[in-house]
Amino acid sequence: MNATPQYRLVYESLRKHIEQGVYSEGDILPSENELCIVHNVTRPTVRKALDMLTNEGFIKRRQGLGSLVQSKPRGIGILSIAGTTSVIGRENLVTRVVVKPVVKRWPADFPFGLTKPERESGCIYFERVRLVNGQPIFYDISYLPNMNLPRFTRRKLDNHSLFNLLREVYHIKITGGEQNIKAIHASTTVQNHLDVDPSTPILHLERKLETSRIYFNVFSFLYCDTREHALFGSF
Amino acid sequence: MNATPQYRLVYESLRKHIEQGVYSEGDILPSENELCIVHNVTRPTVRKALDMLTNEGFIKRRQGLGSLVQSKPRGIGILSIAGTTSVIGRENLVTRVVVKPVVKRWPADFPFGLTKPERESGCIYFERVRLVNGQPIFYDISYLPNMNLPRFTRRKLDNHSLFNLLREVYHIKITGGEQNIKAIHASTTVQNHLDVDPSTPILHLERKLETSRIYFNVFSFLYCDTREHALFGSF
DNA sequence: TTAATTCACTTGTATTTACAAGTTATATCA
DNA sequence: TGATATAACTTGTAAATACAAGTGAATTAA
Structure with a gap:
């Protein structure tokens, strides 16, 4: 059936x-x-x-x-590296999981409000770095509510789109969201992951992504080195 | 009927x-x-x-x-200062036109592709600065195609939303768009407008906003000092 | 008094049918 | 040969009908 x-x-x-x-x-x-x-x-x-x-x-x-x-779908919530498809061959664009998905409690000082079911279910936490031509340019920290995501922690996320995975396997679509965007100086952790020095301006996005599943939002904290490649979004 | x-x-x-x-x-x-x-x-x-x-x-x-x-409809293309409605009184949020709307030719090296009608019509160019509590935090350079916008150059844009003006007066709605986002060091012009020193990381967005009017896109180049207030967007 | 069941609502999915209005290709007429 | 009308397609709007699946209140049973 x-x-x-x-x-x-x-x-x-x-x-x-x-x-x-x-x-x-x-x-x-x-x-x-x-x-x-x-x-x-x-x-x-x-x-x-x-x-x-x-x-x-x-x-x-x-x-x-x-x-x-149309050539460019409105990628709700989707961000990419500017010029990806024309400037960079797919084989030179690599996503690496640096912290594998693991079930954790929500951080006490989590900057976004959580629904009660979210709060009670804990979260799945993982970190990824995206590299272009071997150079790290994105560092992303993700939190998903630990709600009805069977075997998520065992899935391989390297070189896979989280949005596609959610949609295809779990029938969860990103339907909208909100974000705070800042330019900052990198913390030590970010310096290490992005291989930059302290004076480099870093793009920082804090994002809450709403989904088709009730009481289920995806949270993402993104740090970007945009000297070579801007962050691109369509809406 | x-x-x-x-x-x-x-x-x-x-x-x-x-x-x-x-x-x-x-x-x-x-x-x-x-x-x-x-x-x-x-x-x-x-x-x-x-x-x-x-x-x-x-x-x-x-x-x-x-x-x-739900409380928050998806505001296509709208950006605001994080926390504006709750943290900052409306009277402490001021938009100032620093270059009044003027008809010009498109810059030769304009970074976005233009439709043929846009290219042929030239553009309306203006610059605005937004201040919070007297402190400049946004510096925005806008280009509109000079197409069927009667008396636009004579309109007062101080403390007015460009999107609302376009929708209410010219029946032009923003329907989507794309943007490149970067963290940069400020140029001299940006330093002057935002009152920052050269080491401050600056948020820079290059935006092309599609509209309900055919062959008519709005272009915006935004520089933000996000130390005190992040840039907020919903989508 | 509590748990289980039933009922009456809700939205979700889907079919069938019909006509309006827009677009393009073809046929006909001058 | 070019202009006009017609035909055959397209998407847009809308009704009628039916059943599936979810939710919460009310009723019944233990």
């Missing part, structure tokens, strides 16, 4: 095709009627999937013409 | 009630069935309106329980 709603199967299929380049910017997706046939569903189901792709910026719909693929 | 779709009338009505405080955070909206009766429409129409409110962060739906009002 497949518990995944049909509209979501259609959505994931189309989204994957767009991400894989089956459809490129400017292409027109198969019509709603064609998608009904291909997926063996009805138009409202297909339209719900297309609504989601529209909201996330993957496509733009034109009455009478079709659904046009 | 009313050209506005019914789902949008329902959406605007509910959104206005939430914004006006008829419903507060944590309140449960009338059920879908009740909204059908009130607005004389059917469930799919109501659900489309609720979908939109959900996507924009106004409400969160709970199967079996109802639609819960």
Whole structure:
């Protein structure tokens, strides 16, 4: 018995095709009627999937013409390294887990408010560093509520997107969030992870990411060395 | 004959009630069935309106329980000073225009791509500084395409939101965008405007904001002194 | 008095049907 | 050969219908 709603199967299929380049910017997706046939569903189901792709910026719909693929989805909450796809080969962009996911209590002085279920469930804590051409440029500390994430602590996060993992394995989507952004001088820990000296200006983001799962937010504390590569976000 | 779709009338009505405080955070909206009766429409129409409110962060739906009002809608592209509403009185937050809006040609080395209509129309350029308790913390350089913005250069921007002005006067809404974020050392100009010394780390954002008007993007180059106040964004 | 069950609500998922309005290709007419 | 009308597609809007699954209050049983 497949518990995944049909509209979501259609959505994931189309989204994957767009991400894989089956459809490129400017292409027109198969019509709603064609998608009904291909997926063996009805138009409202297909339209719900297309609504989601529209909201996330993957496509733009034109009455009478079709659904046009856009090059840049609105990556809610997604940050990347500016120029990643064109300037840096994928093999020179590496994500390394420096502290593996581990269940912990929330820090007493955690700067974001927590829901009661979150507070009671503790958190999964891990740290990652992202390197470009061997040079560390991101240092990220993540906290997830320890809520219904079976075997999360055993998953390999190296070179994997946390957002994709949450969505594909746990059906948790990032739906929005908030962030505080600062320019700071690096602490000793950050200096060590990013391999910078004390005078380097460091970009610091404190982020709370809301999700499709109730009472479940993802928290991220990010430090970036942006001398060579800016941090890029779309919204 | 009313050209506005019914789902949008329902959406605007509910959104206005939430914004006006008829419903507060944590309140449960009338059920879908009740909204059908009130607005004389059917469930799919109501659900489309609720979908939109959900996507924009106004409400969160709970199967079996109802639609819960959330306090913070997703403010696309809006940045503010962290803690503004609770920590700083409105009278201590001042926006000052340091270069009034003037029509210019686009800089030859403008870092964002421009649409052909934008390139051909030139731009409206202005600079603003935002101060908290008399202390400058934001320095913003803005470029708008000089396209169908009657009398823009004569408008007073002190203590006015550019987004609100665009939406209310010119019916232009920010619909999304992208940004590069960096931590830098301040140039001399930035040092002067923000009243900082050369060692202060400065937050720098280069932003392209997409709008509801075709071929019309808003560009912003922002420098922030974040020692006292982080930059806050929700998405 | 407490626990279990039932009921009446809620939202979630999905189908079927119909017509409106936009776009583009094709056919027809001058 | 070019202009106009038509046809065949597209997405947009909306109703009607049905059942699944979640939630909390009320009722019943122990």
